[in-house]
Amino acid sequence: MNWQAITVNTSDEAIEAVSAILMDGAGAEGVQVNDQVTPVKITAYFEDNAAIRHIIQTIKTALASLERYGINASPATLDIAGISEKDWSDNWKAYYHATRITRHLTVVPAWESFLPQQEHEYPIFLNPELSFGTGTHPTTKLMLQALETVVRGGETMLDIGTGSGVLSIAAKQLGVAQILATDVDDDAVQVARDNLLVNPIAQDVKVIVSDLMAGVDSAPVDLIVANILADVIELLIPQIWGYLKPGGYFMVSGIIEANAHHILNQFTDAGYQVIQHNQMGDWHSFIVQKLVDEEIA
């Protein structure tokens, strides 16, 4: 998709009012403010279509009226430049290289070759699209650590909210036998399938579109993983009990510091035994186990 970047050159005191014009008046989703330069530059992006002329006129009219309201927005000039997704979407790739996450797992960009530094070090090849991670975020690192802690080999697993598919690929590398991965987003499911294709070991992972457990038809499994966000995990906790074998493990990540205590309580209330509670920076993860009476006895 092509966009028009409209930059308003203005003064420090007009930042608030000009931002409001671009968002409220012209309908931009947000603005970028560069107040390190004089004049200050405030940029908003609009889809490059027939409406753009009208948007430019709306902005010009609103800017012209600011003076009447006692706001000095000068010079109040516009710079307009076309920009396409390829101008920004791939820049970060130059800074993304193979990263060893745990003893056994190394995340590797799909366009790089992999040479293990040690025996039993396994690659997770990822071709991260715009909206899916590189496998190096703390939430993912915590999950890869959790998998390495729990997996013994031969397990069955559900990967809820798979995104890039990184956890399914890692689990296969560690020896999990059978995996069903889900995501609520069609695009994510496609990205996950593409990533599975560049990881020969993960060819047999099945990926489906499902809103949490709604579309999941599965016998109870040994492991469930979910690297989502706290509000979604809260919805998931009561849904998964029946999908987990007695003694099975549920591993979650994506929980910001402020929500960690609340999620911990949800697990305890739901009857899970908290095995590990880990933290990396602001992010928390949990490994919990479904212990039923015969397990405890």
Add this chain to the structure above:
Amino acid sequence: MRRACVGAADKLRLPQHEEENIVAKNVVNVVKLQIAAAKATPAPPVGPALGQAGINIAQFTKEFNARTQDQAGSIIPVEISVFDDRSFEFVTKTPPAADQLRKLVGKGSGEPNIKKAGNVTLDQIKAIAENKMQDLNANDITNAMRMIEGTARSMGITVDGVDLTVEGTAIKEDAE
């Protein structure tokens, strides 16, 4: 500008090879955005602003959305410091005055001199000015209130019933 990036190591001991990686990094760029809390996507303005700075966009959106979940519905100014290895840190600020005013009256007016969007009290203007004081380049609270009032005026909001597009201000000199 030189800043140490040690946040992760403060809270847990990392494997040795990770700790060795945590060294002082140089800030090469500061990106400032105003975007909806909890709803950041790779679309503009986030995509081009961060993409051109070499940041992995998905990493930012996930982190920003998680941290601003409880502020959903507000516009949040965010300042992202980009380090030389293209890792980043960010801080969020209080919502812009326009956003706080909009919450009080519903929606701004596209024709502020003809159609009025609603009324706020001088006390509400003062509360927003106090709330935004640290982000505004204002000398004192009266000055800050005048800046907030300017935004209100451009949105077609009256203050204590005073039509600012006619009267100019509702602030008396003794407002402090």
